[in-house]
Amino acid sequence: MMVPGQPASAIAITELPLLSDPPVDLIVVGGGASGFFGAITAAEEGLAFVHVLEATSEPLTKVKISGGGRCNVTHACWEPGDLVTNYPRGGRPLLGLFSRFATGDAVAWFADRGLELVAEPDGRMFPVANCSSAVVACLKQAAVVAGVSLRSQKVVQSLERRGAAGFLVQCRDGSSFQAQRVLLATGGHPSGRRLAAAMGHQLVPSVPSLFSLALEAPALIACSGLALDGVHLSLKAGGQNFQQTGRVLITHWGLSGPAILRLTAFAARALQGDHYRGKLFVNWLGMSSHNLVKQSLRDLRHHQGRRTLGSARPVSNLPRRLWLSLLVQVGATADLRWADCPARLERLLFEALVASCYSIGGKGPFGEEFVTAGGVQLGEVNLATMESRVCPGLYFAGELLDVDGLTGGFNFQHCWTSGWLAGQAIAKGLQLATGSDQTR
Known part of the structure; x- marks a missing residue:
């Protein structure tokens, strides 16, 4: 009693x-x-x-x-x-x-x-x-x-x-x-x-369900420790497409955070069936209008041409470390002036901002599930x-x-x-x- x-x-x-x-x-x-x-x-x-x-x-x-x-x-x-x-x-x-x-x-x-x-x-x-x-x-x-x-x-x-x-x-x-x-x-x-x-x-x-993703993306992994809100994720695995939007954490092996955990939970069986391989598309700007992003890139070329790609980024709230990694990702140099940025490179930067494609190399390494x-x-x-x-x-x-x-x-x-x-x-x-x- x-x-x-x-x-x-x-x-x-x-x-x-x-x-x-x-x-x-x-x-x-x-x-x-x-x-x-x-x-x-x-x-x-x-x-x-x-x-x-x-x-x-x-x-x-x-x-x-x-x-x-x-x-x-x-x-x-x-x-x-x-x-x-x-x-x-x-x-x-x-x-x-x-x-x-x-x-x-x-x-x-x-x-x-x-x-x-x-x-x-x-x-x-x-x-x-x-x-x-x-x-x-x-x-x-x-x-x-x-x-x-x-x-x-x-x-x-x-x-x-x-x-x-x-x-x-x-x-x-x-x-x-x-x-x-x-x-x-x-x-x-x-x-x-x-x-x-x-x-x-x-x-x-x-x-397993609810796990982080290991990515084959050296430039991105260099940004380990950054957390971003409102990131849109699209995952192709097992012949299916899974999407989530939310907070993402960049780690020294890939991506984690609430949006990634939700994504892997819904895609758990598809990822397991593909041996935890697939393609992850990341829109770092979330719901931002594509037209506005394109206009920001054009404005940098035409109105801030003297500035370098490393010193002036198209979206002010995008972390500078992430922007520099995206430059590396598309093969651009940070000291290139915006006035000298060719149209082809501008298109690549636009795609990197709204549809970066990363190869999934497996689950996160620590058995987090x-x-x-x-x-x-x-x-x-x-x-x-x-x-x-x-x-x-x-x-x-x-x-x-x-x-x-x-x-x-x-x-x-x-x-x-x-x-x-x-x-x-x-x-x-x-x-x-x-x-x-x-x-x-």
């Missing part, structure tokens, strides 16, 4: 016995965001025995380290129709899920349990304390209050369907548990995919309840499903939503099966 006034960080979640006989109501495999949310919801809806099996020594690790230790809980995108546009895979099917539990519901859920969230100008929402430990403490305390039990360092080795008796859950250390229902919420870890496949599910192969595309096919899941259509009594939540979102809190929002829906459905289903509400 929770002691009044006891800090959440000091709360110990009840340990699960080594053998559950008779079967417990629900075993959740995975102590991450979606697993905790599903377990808490099921317990709050009346299930007496809800247990979480976590493979590591500490649950909610990804929550703790996310957002640089701040935890981007969700995004201030309030309409389900707008929210689904931020999911490269699973967007349309998610509309029904978000119509039942979306951003506003998540914000209210945390507020009801003492955690206030605040939106930053870009829409990302963080705890007021600006620390992920506040989110972890909130979830742990909610689990204790609801009566959820946790067993850490329990690596689930296999699941076995036992008909009306439910499931037998066997762990690597030899312990076994019986459960009427099982919720798989193992995130992107291969173990969850293996368990789902063993229960008859076809899985979409896993590929922290979201994967792929998982359990959505067509094999009843998305109204998150129950398997292949194996009744088995449920899914979180990143194990073939759903992935952009950066900015969207992946956590899917975890909250799918966990909540699964917990609700499991509780109601078991209560109907027994003919009455279960009590602790």
Whole structure:
């Protein structure tokens, strides 16, 4: 029991016995965001025995380290129709899920349990304390209050369907548990995919999402550290064209930043199919009129002819380092006077400003991707309840499903939503099966 006034960080979640006989109501495999949310919801809806099996020594690790230790809980995108546009895979099917539990519901859920969230100008929402430990403490305390039990360092080795008796859950250390229902919420870890496949599910192969791009562009890489807003990107890969506009960061290997991460998320499978090769076209001036850019170049030739290409650039807010790299890119010298700039070179400079073409040499070198595309096919899941259509009594939540979102809190929002829906459905289903509400 929770002691009044006891800090959440000091709360110990009840340990699960080594053998559950008779079967417990629900075993959740995975102590991450979606697993905790599903377990808490099921317990709050009346299930007496809800247990979480976590493979590591500490649950909610990804929550703790996310957002640089701040935890981007969700995004201030309030309409389900707008929210689904931020999911490269699973967007349309998610509309029904978000119509039942979306951003506003998540914000209210945390507020009801003492955690206030605040939106930053870009829409990302963080705890007021600006620390992920506040989110972890909130979830742990909610689990204790609801009566959820946790067993850490329990690596689930296999699941076995036992008909009306439910499931037998066997762990690597030899312990076994019986459960009427099982919720798989193992995130992107291969173990969850293996368990789902063993229960008859076809899985979409896993590929990285949300990564930077390595470019074969020495002149551009010399501008490492520059960040530009409003850059328009067009990527050709896998016979498709993908576009994004936004903030871009030039790195010592290529390009990163929010617009690049969004671009690679939507193009993840096309890029993987092309072995992370392709062509990237960059309009450094974004939405600027092409006619205005051409006029600026002409004005430099006709009205500032004495100045050199290196000292006078056509767009004042274009960083000088980037402009000098574009000169190198087209083979121009910085000391050439504008009056001596031939029309051919003027055309090349125009193309470099609005349609620079770079060859993609692969992903960024540091394994930056922290979201994967792929998982359990959505067509094999009843998305109204998150129950398997292949194996009744088995449920899914979180990143194990073939759903992935952009950066900015969207992946956590899917975890909250799918966990909540699964917990609700499991509780109601078991209560109907027994003919009455279960009590602790």
